[in-house]
Amino acid sequence: MERVLTAKGAATRQRIVEGAALLVRDRGVANVGLDDICASTATSKSQLFHYFPDGKADLMLAVVRYEAEQVITDQLPQLADLTTWRKWQAWRRRVIQIYDAQRAACPLRALTTQLGTADPATREVVDGLTDTWAAYLAAGVQALKDAGEIDPRIDVQKTANSILAAVTGGATLLQSTNRLSYLEDALTEALDNMRRPRNQYVAGGG
Known part of the structure; x- marks a missing residue:
């Protein structure tokens, strides 16, 4: 107790x-x-x-x-309100701003590199962080889908996972190379991909 x-x-x-x-x-x-x-x-x-x-x-x-909480807290309130494309872009700018400022002094790096994930208790916390982060993103993808801003056939969870992978992968490369462009390009491409199916869907008339 x-x-x-x-x-x-x-x-x-x-x-x-x-x-x-x-x-x-x-x-x-x-x-x-x-x-x-x-x-x-x-x-x-x-x-x-x-x-x-x-x-x-x-x-x-x-x-x-604490570090797991910081990863999410740093992205609020934008992460909790991904209900329009404009708000997605605001979140993208926030993420880039966060990791550009933190560089190597990053809670995510501390969790995955400094503290490690071999310990089951640490792994449980990191898994919980990943699930929470992905859930926020999935809610945002679903909001765009419900609003008709993206292809109704899109897989919400897979799309959320790909966006999360873009952030974490881009942040990791930023920390190891000190080049922000990896994060900027990966996240921009992931968000653009979310919208491309709708353009093809409309153009095809199907």
Whole structure:
């Protein structure tokens, strides 16, 4: 059973998690020790173990959950309202802005590279993030389909998955090459592909 923290306790715990997340993004989990986290967050070892009884493993799982939340939160409110083509374009601009600003200091990179996904608990969080992200995108594709803006024969889930793959793949290449064009081109192409079936459908008269 999780302990119920006071407002002050919750704020302290959150400060530790956020401080640890920044260190992991910068150095990688293997190069971040408890002493580093304590120094960075002005926290004593006794405080740290009070909130994270299992030490680093416990804290790193909290960091994983925090970073997964950040990936989605950074895209809101645009991600939750993909109901028109104009709003899809606003979301595209937001995504590019986010990853251009973050570059290597990216929550997604921290999850997939720095923290790794070999641990079952981490994998569960990353899977949950992927499912949540894809669900938002699928809702947006369905909204365009219902509005008649894209071909009614389009596969909503496959389209959402391809857009998600464009973002994550483009972001990964951005982080490894420092070239934003990979993300810009991949996401633009994925969104354009979503609309192409309608043009062919109308032109063919079928």
